[in-house]
Amino acid sequence: MKKIFLTGASSGIGKAIAMALTEQGHEVWGTSRDASCLSNISRLHPARLDLSDSRSISDAFNAALAEAGHFDVVINNAGSGHFGPAENLSAESITNQFQLLVFGHIQLMQLALATMRAREHGLIINVTSLASRLPVPFMAAYNAAKAAMAAFIMSIQLELPDSRVHIIDLQPGDICTEFNNAVHKGAQYDSRYEAEVAKTWVMVERNMAAAPKPELVARHVLKLLEQINPPPRVTVGDTFQSKLAPFIFRFLPQRVRIWGLKKYYGL
Ligand SMILES: NC(=O)c1ccc[n+]([C@@H]2O[C@H](COP(=O)([O-])OP(=O)(O)OC[C@H]3O[C@@H](n4cnc5c(N)ncnc54)[C@H](OP(=O)(O)O)[C@@H]3O)[C@@H](O)[C@H]2O)c1
Structure with missing residues (x-):
């Protein structure tokens, strides 16, 4: 039995992980x-x-830690996104995305790391996104925040000495959850972008509806918990998004990457 701290357990990926973990005892x-x-x-x-x-x-982490005594695993999962043209994004919504997905996640990772380093044991799973590498149009601050977090995680992985404390960057592709409901809430469209935004939103919704269920991510998390030497980065999703696209992308010049993503989203 492991003691696990999991953010965003009320919905989607976090809820599926919570169910799978508690079922396993x-x-x-x-x-x-x-x-x-x-x-x-x-x-x-x-x-x-x-x-x-x-x-x-x-407060939440320390109160839970006091109850639990220690955590074997911390899963940094909670988050939400925005939708709208980058050109018009307010400083407030960019700051908000970075607070949620970068500063908040880093703070929790550091809190977890401090207690795990003291025990020389533990696993931290950070849920970033494939959007960190394959950005979604009209989600600029979200893509950028996920990319920043992925770079921060890799930097910690470089610095940490060999120990039994492991950090994983878990990057889902589209997973069918309530995520888009929060994303679309309050979206504001500059009229010059209206047609492009609408086309992209149709694709984003279509991808989400056809995407694997969050239980797929939960199954990956269960496997990671059993590994003595887990991988530093894991992608989860349908085969095209999570395996083929990131692999092909690595070898393409930037101009072709942008062309390919525009085609993919019908722009
Ligand atoms: N679904 C996808 O296609 C996808 C793809 C790549 C990455 N991800 C990432 O996976 C994670 C989970 O997303 P999901 O798809 O499961 O979305 P979801 O169904 O909307 O769930 C989001 C969870 O995060 C919590 N949350 C949202 N804003 C929060 C805040 N300000 N403070 C604390 N908790 C907050 C929500 O809890 P409350 O509302 O109850 O507070 C909820 O439990 C996110 O980090 C997301 O970026 C999702």
Whole structure:
């Protein structure tokens, strides 16, 4: 039995991970901004955490740690996105994306790392995104935040001495969750972009509807927990998005990458 801290356990990928872990007998401290949204299942301990508030992150982690005694695994999963032209993105929404997906995630990773380094044991799984490498049009701040987090994780992986503390960058492709509902909320379109935004949104929705279920990510997480020497980066999703596209992308010149992504989203 492992003790696990998991953010964003109320919905989508986090909820599927929470279900899979508790079914396997693990104790999970799962978070939401509203703890009443968390499933009432045994071995799931509800915690309130808001990534937009750094105090809430440390309070939630420290209170859960005091209850649990230690964490074997911390899963940095919670997050949301935005949708709209980069040209018109307000400084506030860019800052908000970076607070949630970079500063909040880094803060939690550092809190986890401090306790794990003291015990010389532990696993941190950071859920970033394939959007860090294959950006989605009209999600510029989201793509950039995920890329920043991926670079930060790789930097820590370079610096950490060989030990039994492992950090993984888990990069999902499209996974069928409630993610797009939050993304589209409050979207503002500059009229010059209206047609392109609409075309892209159709593709984004279509991809999401056809995407694998979040239980696929949960199964990958269960496998990672069993590995003595887990991989530093893992991609999860359908074969084209998670395997073929990132592989081919590596060898393409930038001009062809941009052309290919435009074609993919019908732009
Ligand atoms: N679905 C995809 O296609 C996909 C692809 C690549 C990466 N990802 C990443 O996977 C992670 C989970 O996304 P999902 O698809 O499962 O989305 P989801 O179904 O919308 O779930 C998002 C989770 O994050 C929590 N959350 C949202 N904003 C938060 C905030 N400000 N503070 C604390 N918690 C917050 C939500 O909890 P409450 O609302 O209850 O607080 C919820 O539990 C995200 O980091 C996302 O970027 C998703």
